[in-house]
Amino acid sequence: MFNYKKLIQLSLILLFSFLTNIVSADNHNISEILELIQKDLKTLEKAVYAGSINSNNQKSTNENSEDVLTRHLLKLSDIENQFQELTNKFEEINFKLDKLSNRLSKVQADNQIRFQDVEKVLSSGEINQKLTSKTKKNESKNLPGSSTPQDLGSISYKDTESEETTQKIQSVETTSSIVTEKFESEKNILPKVSPEKQYEFATSFLKVGDYNTAERAFREFVINNSEHKLAGNAQYWYAETFRIRQLYTDAATAYLEGYQKYPKGEKAPINLLKLGVSMVQIGEKEQGCKMIEGVEKQYPKANQSVLQKAKYESKKFECSKQKT
Structure with a gap:
């Protein structure tokens, strides 16, 4: 920024030189001296104006630089906050994955033990x-369809005896016919296909x-x-x-x-x-x-x-x- 005190000092020096010139200028024209003084003042004004412009430009440049720097700092701060949040979430997800992995390992181990128990039971x-x-x-008595699987192509004596007991009210021929038909049907129930x-x-x-x-x-x-x-x-x-x-x-x-x-x-x-x-x-x-x-x-x-x-x-x- 331009110093106005220097301008005043320069003005006083010029005025002093002007007075000195007046005293010593016996053979010079006063009008020429005034012209010189006017030229010096114009030159001084130009210098002052140029200095003020440079000062203003520098000031505005500094202000713009400070604004840009401030905005960048704010953006960097936001990015740091977002990065911190992402880091926290990532760590939380890793923690949950570790817990899930441990649970799956326990379930697999438990299932393996149960499966081995089933195999032992079935093979023993x-x-x-x-x-x-x-x-x-x-x-209480051996009937077809209960107890262990039987040969379905045959009929036991007890079964024949129970069948005949229920048919006592009928004739002998009818009873033997019923028993014979049932025996044949049990012998070959599936067709030959x-x-x-x-x-x-x-x-x-x-x-x-x-x-x-x-x-x-x-x-x-x-x-x-x-x-x-x-x-x-x-x-x-x-x-x-x-x-x-x-x-x-x-x-x-x-x-x-x-x-x-x-x-x-x-x-x-x-x-x-x-x-x-x-x-x-x-x-x-x-x-x-x-x-x-x-x-x-x-x-x-x-x-x-x-x-x-x-x-x-x-x-x-x-x-x-x-x-x-």
Whole structure:
């Protein structure tokens, strides 16, 4: 900024020189001296004006620079705050991921233990022993469709004797005719066609609710076509005929046989689930729950309806409390 004190000093010096010139200018023209003074004043005015302009420009430049710097500092401060928030969120997400990873590891370890328990139970033969003992306690006489699976192509003496007892009011010829026809029908229930047609034939009895005949048909199919791709399905429906009639011990035996013979069949996941449910229903809750909860572990790619059903049955039978 221009100093006005210097301007006053210069003015006084000029005035002093002017007076000195007047005193010493005996032979000079006063008008020439005044012209010189005017020129000096104009030169001085130009210098003062130029100095004031430079001062104003410099001041405005400084002010603009300060404004720009202030704005940049504010933006940097906002960026720092946003970066801090993102860092906090990132750390929070990492913490949650660590917790989730730990939980998944625990669940996997727990499922592995349960699956090993299921394998041990199924391979030890303990279930077979318990099912046999349950059968001996519950049955009073040996009837087809209860106890262990029988040869459906034959008929026992007791069955023939009971049939004849109910027919005493009829003639001897009528009675022998009835017994003979039933014996022949039990001997060959499936038609002599392809396995696929036989499977459809056995399934037709389920559709009409004739579960006794369906039991015999599916059992015969499994015996005659044990290596066929539909054998696992037939074994499952064979077990279902017992479950529908609430013969849970026989159902559990049939499901167990299906799991052991056809562990990779189409019906294997639902077969294991029904085996677990049947075990719970005959009083073996601990082992039944292990099988129910082992369905998802052993068959993770099973149909979602089966997996959801397994979770429902586990909750229904309070299998989580059974572990504690």
